[in-house]
Amino acid sequence: MxxxxxxxxxxxSRQAALFGALFMVVWLGMLVFISSKTVPDAIQDMRNFKDNPSIILFIIVPLFMFCAGVPMFVFFAARFLxxxxxxxxxxxxxxxxxxxxxxxxxxxxxxxxxxxxxxxxxxxxxxxxxxxxxxxxxxxxxxxxxxxxxxxxxxxxxxxxxxxxxxxxxxxxxxxxxxxxxxxxxxxxxxxxxxxxxxxxxxxxxxxxxxxxxxxxxxxxxxxxxxxxxxxxxxxxxxxxxxx
Incomplete structure (x- = not known):
């Protein structure tokens, strides 16, 4: 006793914190990589917004997912404190x-x-x-x-x-x-x-x-x-x- x-x-436990933090790093990394390929093209195509309004989704969706992922990473990282x-x-x-x-x-x-x-x-x-x-x-x-x-x-x-x-x-x-x-x-x-x-x-x-x-x-x-x-x-x- x-x-x-x-x-x-x-x-x-640090194992649970490490798993969560690594998962969010991979998630955010993949999101940044994919966004780097799609978002610039979507911004250039905004001049055709009237003909294709859905093009804005290629900007809003990655931005929303990134903003949601960062707090989750901070939460898991704070477990190490x-x-x-x-x-x-x-x-x-x-x-x-x-x-x-x-x-x-x-x-x-x-x-x-x-x-x-x-x-x-x-x-x-x-x-x-x-x-x-x-x-x-x-x-x-x-x-x-x-x-x-x-x-x-x-x-x-x-x-x-x-x-x-x-x-x-x-x-x-x-x-x-x-x-x-x-x-x-x-x-x-x-x-x-x-x-x-x-x-x-x-x-x-x-x-x-x-x-x-x-x-x-x-x-x-x-x-x-x-x-x-x-x-x-x-x-x-x-x-x-x-x-x-």
């Missing part, structure tokens, strides 16, 4: 805060009934992609439909964003959920003492830093390494999640 001072900030200022999960003594770009959602410990993870599927060009959503559910929530549960949750996040290095993302999502529920249980029993305990496998896999302005100086893990063993491979792994 690792002893870590609150508040801490969990940041997306210490603490990932625009995409992170903060765990504090008074609750949990999720920030994604300009959206900030906060869940106070007394308002959280439980943490739970559900399997979700998103459609992609190559079929479908399975991911696991970790939710902080409010007290009194009655929805059973997964989509409705996600909407009613105080906050939610895709677990794989923070530790995609795990081979079994489903087990990691449950392992992280168990740890958060352990913290919640300690809050209710008055046993949430700072610093908190984090399983070594989880601490080695996650990328985390002290929250800005906290004054804590524990060593950050700005890399996020693959653990030697999957924490779910040991039957006793979850028993060590809750602080004793």
């Amino acid at each position: 690792r002893r870590i001072d609150l508040p801490i900030r969990l940041a997306p 210490p603490g990932s200022p625009f995409d992170h999960l903060s765990i504090r003594e008074d609750g949990v805060v999720r920030r994604l770009t300009w959206k900030v959602k906060e869940a106070k410990w007394p308002d959280i009934h439980q943490f739970d993870c559900i399997q979700r599927t998103r459609k992609t060009k190559n079929g479908s992609q399975v991911y696991w959503l970790v939710m902080a559910e409010r007290a009194g929530a009655t929805a059973r439909d997964p989509d409705q549960r996600a909407k009613e949750a105080l906050l939610s996040f895709v677990s794989g964003t923070f530790a995609p290095a795990f081979n079994n993302k489903a087990e990691f999502a449950r392992f992280l959920t168990d740890w958060l529920n352990g913290l919640l249980g300690n809050v209710r029993s008055g046993r949430l003492h700072n610093p908190i305990s984090m399983p070594a496998a989880l601490a080695d896999a996650l990328r985390y830093t002290p929250e800005a302005g906290s004054g804590h100086r524990h060593a950050p893990n700005e890399i996020g390494l693959r653990p030697v063993k999957d924490p779910a491979s040991k039957s006793s792994a979850r028993k060590s999640v809750i602080e004793r």
Whole structure:
């Protein structure tokens, strides 16, 4: 177990940030290359605009796609900054805060009934992609439909964003959920003492830093390494999640 001072900030893994940034570089590069061939000709043909109004699309569409791609590249590149200022999960003594770009959602410990993870599927060009959503559910929530549960949750996040290095993302999502529920249980029993305990496998896999302005100086893990063993491979792994 690792002893870590609150508040801490969990940041997306560098692997996910690198993949997203490289994808946007290739996208923008191809867009610039194609535009260099089509846009000059379209500008010259603007004198025939009355006869062929659609020619303006060869200028507007590349410009729109480029303007949409640049912010996405900046978003993924910003994940490399210490603490990932625009995409992170903060765990504090008074609750949990999720920030994604300009959206900030906060869940106070007394308002959280439980943490739970559900399997979700998103459609992609190559079929479908399975991911696991970790939710902080409010007290009194009655929805059973997964989509409705996600909407009613105080906050939610895709677990794989923070530790995609795990081979079994489903087990990691449950392992992280168990740890958060352990913290919640300690809050209710008055046993949430700072610093908190984090399983070594989880601490080695996650990328985390002290929250800005906290004054804590524990060593950050700005890399996020693959653990030697999957924490779910040991039957006793979850028993060590809750602080004793």
